Amino acid sequence: MSDDLLSRFDVLLVDLDGTLYAGPSAVPGAVEAIATAQDRGVRTSYVTNNASRRPSDVAAHLAELGFPATTEDVRTSSQAGAAMLAAQLPEGARVLVVGTSALAEEVTRRGLRVVDSADGADAVVQGHSPDTGWRNLAEATLAIRQGALWVATNVDPTLPTDRGPMPGNGSMVGVVRIASGAEPQVAGKPAPTLIQEALRASGRERGLVVGDRLDTDIEGGNAAGLPTLVVLTGVSTPREVLEAPGSQRPTYLGANLGALFQPAEDLAPGSRDGWAVGDDLALSGEGDDLDALRALCAVHWAAGGGAARVRAEGDAARAAVDRLGLA
Known part of the structure; x- marks a missing residue:
């Protein structure tokens, strides 16, 4: 096997937007890199903070772009959020879902009951949905003020779109934080839960976290205790890498996913x-x-x-x- 960065790992825990694709198109060379990794026996787990889509929908989108992806390869923050709830609540506990039907399905899959009112809610889980409105946020605030457990799938302040950044789940979480005076548990990056869950589900042990954002992908990988590779195909810039705080400093630095096939020592600062x-x-x-x-x-x-x-x-x-x- 080649003595390159890829040879050190048996699973890649890879971010999506900005790392594998930008808008409607795959990042140049990304499909070939992931396919080569698969051919060499290195699995790819597609790890996304986006809780609005089902894993099957994410996998279908990746497959359309040419990536070797199945539903089992995808880990979303909705899955991680539901797992956090299930670990702390008894079966059948009532969960107020602020988010899409995809998030509600993950909660139900964990043996919990979805409700739409703060009355009697044992927990609140909050994920991105373009349809979230004042009434949804108000019910969440009431439930949290009454003592409900609060889990946010992620706290990304913005969501990338082809028209530019739009308010993300973190912005909506901020509204509830101010109104309730509480702090949520966070399932998605940069918290380690999602990445740890993805590594566990992959059945592998030697994971490399790959992403384009220092404040989510790299900080999350560092928090999970895993090596990290930042690629400069998306959000984070060379200046941001140079000025990164300790929690966001990558183990390796590459221009794109082609870095996987370079010697590891050539990629380290x-x-x-x-x-x-x-x-x-x-x-x-x-x-x-x-x-x-x-x-x-x-x-x-x-x-x-x-x-x-x-x-x-x-x-x-x-x-x-x-x-x-x-x-």
């Missing part, structure tokens, strides 16, 4: 041939842009991190800094 980085983040030399970023991360993170001001010395360094958006 650290010194790189061709580039020199001073303690004041003065970058000099020439070479691959991402190698420059990996070298900058190693120095900056060792110094404590935070806001970064990169100073380029020489034409090649200035060009790399400009392309990385670090000027």
Whole structure:
């Protein structure tokens, strides 16, 4: 087997939007990367914070794009949220569902009873639905104020759409948080539950978390105690990687899923041939842009991190800094 990053793992725990596809199209090279991983015996678990769609619908969408995906390969935050409820409630407990029918089905599948009123509700589970309105949030607030257990499938403040970011489940959770004065338990990334559930369901042990967002995918993988790979095909930028707090720093940094087939040591932040980085983040030399970023991360993170001001010395360094958006 090739001595590359993929050879270290037996399952990939991969984010969807921004990592595998962007809008209606697959990210270039993503289908081929996942197919190659499958051919080499490495399973892919598709892990999404989106609680509005059934796992079967997610799998069908992935298959349409060309990914080798079945319903059993998909883990959603609705499944993780329902599992959290079932672990804390007796069978038949009443759960007020704020979300789609897909979330309600997961709750029912766990032996719990779905209700639509705060009266007598033992718990509230809240997931994204474009149809959530004031009355839904009001019932959730009443139930929580009366002592109901509260689980949020995720707290993403925005939801990516082809028209730009829209209010996500976290924005709606924020309304209930303010109105109730309570804090929910969180099932989805960056909490570790969803990723841990996906690893357990995969039947594998050596998992790599792959995603494009530091504040969900990478922080969630770190919280679950797993190695992480950030790819720069979606939300997070090179500057955000460089300035990431400790909880959001990736183990590996790649341009895209092609990084799976590069040597692991080439992807980890650290010194790189061709580039020199001073303690004041003065970058000099020439070479691959991402190698420059990996070298900058190693120095900056060792110094404590935070806001970064990169100073380029020489034409090649200035060009790399400009392309990385670090000027």
